[in-house]
Amino acid sequence: MTPNVGTTDRLVRLIIGAALVGATLFGAIGPWGWIGLVPLATGALGRCPAYRLFGLSTCGSK
Template identity: 65%
Template structure:
């Protein structure tokens, strides 16, 4: 698995995931907040499968290797 998520993208994903899970646990948005596990997991593992078919990468390291 190649990393395709950079630092800023990673931080935003982790924050969004934690916010959604926290809102669910607090009873604010119901069970839909458990979808926050997806951005949380992609941020932790630094890999987003949705980026593959689009050829996207926000990771500086892989962008330098492509040039």
């Protein structure tokens, strides 16, 4: 599977995912914050299944 998440997109996903998980760990938000694991995983791997499903890519070149 080829990467379909660009550098800026990855950085945003990692920041949002870490913020959600961190807020959950510190009790600032409820357990729904564990959804932050999804952007963390897609940012770390550089692949997004939803992007693949819709034929999207934020990578600069192929």
